[in-house]
Amino acid sequence: MPAFGSFALLVALALSAYTLMAGALALWQLANGRRGRVSPEGLAETARRAGIGSFLAVTGAAFALVYSAFANDFSVSYILHHSNRALPWPYKFAALWSGQEGSLLLWAWLLTGYGFVLRLRHKVDVTLTAYASTILAGVQVFFLLLLNFAAPPFSLVQGDVPADGFGLNPLLQYPEMVIHPPMLYLGYVGFSVPFAFALGALMMRYPGEKWIHITRRWTMVTWLFLTCGIFLGAHWAYSVLGWGGYWGWDPVENASLMPWLAGTAFLHSVMMQEKRGMMKNWNVWLIFSTFMLCILGTDLTRSGLVSSVHAFAQSSIGTWFTAFLVIIAAVCLFTFVLQRSHLKSEHKLESLVSRESSFLFNNLVLLAACFTILWGTLFPVISEYVQGNTVTVGAPFYDRVELPIGLFLLLLTGIGPILAWRSASFRSIRRNLVLPAAATFVTAIVLMAVGVRPWRDQSVLYSLAAFSLAAGVTTAIAAEFLRGANVIRRHTGRSLAASMVQLTRRNTRRYGGYIVHFGVAVIMIGIAGGAFKQSREQEMRDGQSMQLGPYTLVCRSFTQDTNPNYDTEFALLDVYRDGRKIAQLAPEKRFYAASQQTSTIVANRSTLEWDLYAVYAGKNPDSGLPVIKVFLNPLMAWIWIGVAIVAFGTLVALVPNLSASLAGRAAGGASGSAAVRDRSAETAALTESIHAVPVARSGD
Amino acid sequence: MTGRGVARRALRSLLLCLPLAAALGASDTAARFDRDSHQIMCECGCNELLGECNHMDCPDSPVMRAELSASLARGDSDDAILHQFQGQYGPAVLAAPRFTPFNHLAWIVPPLVLMLGIGATLLIVRKWRMVAVPMPPAPNIPDFSSARDRVRRETQL
Structure with a gap:
């Protein structure tokens, strides 16, 4: 099996390299109107098929490693160090990602898996997918080079093979560790896809915003995986480490939070590009940065540059990641400089009091939070360079600096949704803000009346602010749901609950987003309880x-x-x-x-x-x-309930709108009944009546 | 009273309250032990705060806790205690950077970046708003106005 695994990795590398080179050549020929002996279309097709083949090869290698764990093949060094005979079978399976080499193999498998889906669905847009596939193949080549030459998972033990393995790290022998790393890696690796599409769209000067529509679901699913991965890790730390907390601001934890923050900023600001054709430069750099932060986080923690309590923290592969990061940054910068004229905004911001500006500030705060974490993670290294001694940047630093930023973000979570696109009048803001503001102040007063004393301790002050703002955000979201549901109720005579479901199904993205915001408010309540x-x-x-x-x-x-x-x-x-x-x-x-x-x-x-x-x-x-x-x-x-709500909201946002699906069915012509067509028209009219108002620029 | 007078009085009251709040917080030795032990790292290599190190066989945390208790019993200030620990165990014993001008940078840079970002955003928004934005003409629908009024009425917006 080890020989099969090693061979499969070599085949995967060869196939990925072919996908990269043949794909790049085909796209260059297409862009310059050149033709060789093989047509560019034919060459691109062979590249696509080789990319699909690379997934099968990496799957073979991953299977070989898991098989070796189950077969107790301690001649494989990785299995010797991460498994033993008495290890329960779920943890033998988890041995695949319990060490450095295995986790890199998991990364490569997920990457080629995402590529597999992307290449199968190439008819969505053949040329753009060809660009994305080629870029993804470049990333695949890097990971497969690592697996073949720097961190091979099938290295054999020298000398006598021990009768039993050294076992899995006890901290990893917990049920959540079976699902936490794959979730996290699905998130990390998943950002490669929107990155590849964004870079591809920029390279080919892709017209319009279709690439955003294509990648929207990829990005949201990836973000959901990363969110679940981070919180599963937090729950594992809470259940196993035994210090009563769930987040220690360790560099490995920070490394997962940074791309999450940048990805969250991207998910928000990309809406401005979709709806208003704005922020194109910003969005391209946000998704570039998100992907680079995934690589940087791995680089920081695996290079030994910063110390971490986590497993496989230190190794020699950091240099590889640094080199890869430099190459990615150079390619992104070069492409951007070359094609930046393609990224001109179609509209300008018209008012400081608008949905667009709330997204701007949301992005600013999210990126400030991201920068703070990066700064705190790197500061010990900078200190050693400047002062000659290392310092610790731990929880007291992050609690003091990140918490106010988090509270500001919570405030924006409440304010953003009640602002209209383009411009919101002060009258409408006042009307929409009255209830949330009242809820915020009443909550603060009630909490102080029952004994919360914010002047006694800074953490109590932050908690009071978090509880109050969470109440305000929840009220703002509830008011949005009720307002829309009331319109439907009046039109259809349905109950309020049924109207709310109907409302959500008509604009899943918007109302799914509100559910996510509600989940965030619930999480903040849980975090605030820590005081x-x-x-x-x-x-x-x-x-x-x-x-x-x-x-x-x-x-x-x-x-x-x-x-x-x-x-x-x-x-x-x-x-x-x-x-x-x-x-x-x-x-x-x-x-x-x-x-x-x-x-x-x-x-x-x-x-x-x-x-x-x-x-x-x-x-x-x-x-x-x-x-x-x-x-x-x-x-x-x-906290855990809030995460479930966030996951539910994201799933809701992924469901197609009712109006779109009904319209699609009605447009089916002969197969669509008159009733469906009538319903579709009614739905479209209602949807318009519900959603037209916030878009309107008015002095209403 | 003028608005400025009210603001000045509020500021003065706030400043008077601050030492009071600090005194209230500092009076409790147990609370100070809890707070200070969360500003110091355990030296055993577990990467935990002293107040949270839960290793029964930890060779360092009992000694460090005893030193902290002794310092508090002597009536040392929080800063003096942290200085003492830094002198004894090195700068990495403090859970957050302190005391040197360079270490203060750790605290200053993030809010500074946020402020600069807010400033830059406001400037960008101002610049954008100075560019005239052509408004799209209203759709040429005969009963557009009545439809819009109906929508506003129904949505109560």
Whole structure:
């Protein structure tokens, strides 16, 4: 199998290189009206097929690695270091992305997979897809060069092959680690597609905004994957690391957040290009930057330039990434300089008080947040260069600098949707802002009345602001839904709930976006709850109790268990509230035999109010007594609920509009019934009546 | 009272409140321990803040916590404590850059960039608005005005 895997990677490299070169030659011939022995169209077709073949070859290599893990083939160095015989099968599968070489193979597989779909769907626009396919092949070549020469996953062990492997890092032996990395990588790698389309469209001076329509779903799906990947990682950290938090501002975490912020900015500003033909330069650079940030993040964390607690942080492949980054930046800059005349805006901004300007500010704030993270991540390196010593840039820095930026963003989330395109009159703004502003102030006053004291602590001040702004944003979104649903209700006589569903189906993108904004507000409420966190640590004998908030924890017993993979010690804690037993928690400490490492498994009782989070910290070496640390984390569940709402909203936004699909069916002619046609006309008229107003420039 | 007078009085009240708020926050030793232990990194290599290092067999955090408690008991100020830790363990022990002019750059640059960005955006918007934008003519529909009025009425906008 290792030989097959290595051969498959070589074939994949050859096919990708052919896709790149033949594709580039065909496009050059087409652009310059040249013809060789083979027509450019024929050459481009062979390139497309080779690209499809590269996916099959990389799939073969990935299969070979997973097969080696399942077959306990410890002659493969990667399997020896990331698996063992007693490892449960889901983690053997996860071994594919548990180390440097495997994760690069996963990256290459996903990249060629995206390319496979793109090349199969080439009839959407044959020429533009050919450009995108060629650019994507360039990226494929880089990763396959790495896999073949710098970080080969099928290297064989020298000398005697051990009977068992060294095991998987215990921190990675948790269910979420089976899905978190693929999700994250689907996000990282997915941004290659809109990047390739944007660069291709610029190279060929593609007329109009069709490339944006083609890539819209790619970008949103990618963004959704990245969002889910980031939060799954946060939930894993919360459940496994046992420090009561979920985000530590580690460089690897920062590396995932930077492209997410830039991608979010792109998703917003691209709407200005679609609707108004504006911000073309900006959008092209935003998607270029998003892709480059994906590469830069990987470069920073794998080159050893910045230290990280994460696995596979340091290696020699950083130089490869740096070189690749320079090449990408050079190609983007060169293409931009050559073709920038093609990116002239069709409209100018007419008013500072408009949807367009809110998008501008939204972009500015998102990019400021992104820059801050980049700056904080790089500052230790800069400090070492300038001062001769390294410094730590940790949570206190980011909490102080990023939180105000996040609150400003939350404010914009509430204001943006109520502004009209082109220009909004102060009368309409006042009318639309009254309720959200009232909700914001009432929430702040009520919270202060019930005991939230913002002047006592900066974190409490930020929390109060977050709660209040989230209330305002939620009110603004609810008002938007109600206003539109009322119009439908009056026209159709349906219930309010049915009208809301109908409204959403008529403009899924807009109302899906509002749902995403609501999800963000819910996440911010969850994050703000962190200001009121409580914790207590105590040595506990059998029968001894601990009080935290309204809960009493009584230690019932300490016990041990063993299985072929690990030995475990755990505490059984009965949880009482108001004298009534409500739950039993069993925090664990595991010792993995293969890797000779320990890991914590947290016990958590999660409610909407708070999480009761218990950690078995081990035994006090002096007294021999077990130590239990318990956290009371308010509103933590709201973060995960908010993420689910964000995911739901994104899925809604991906659904085609009802009017478009009905119109499409009605246009089917003979097959479309008169009723459908009537419905389509009615839908179109209603949609127009609902959405015409915010676009109108008026002194209404 | 003039608007300027009200603003001045509000500012003065705010300035008077600040030391009071600081005093309220500083009075509690447990709160100070919690706050300071979240400004210092544990030295065991776990990359955790001292206040959050949860390794039972950690060789460093118990010692560092004891030093912090002793400093607080002596009545040292927060800055003095952080200086002391920096002197003992090196600059990387502080969880955020402090004390040197270069380290202050870490804090200044992000808000500065944001401010410059806002300024640049406002300038761009102003420049764009100075360019006359031709308005598209209203669609030539006979009952456009009545339709628009109906839409506004129905959507209450």
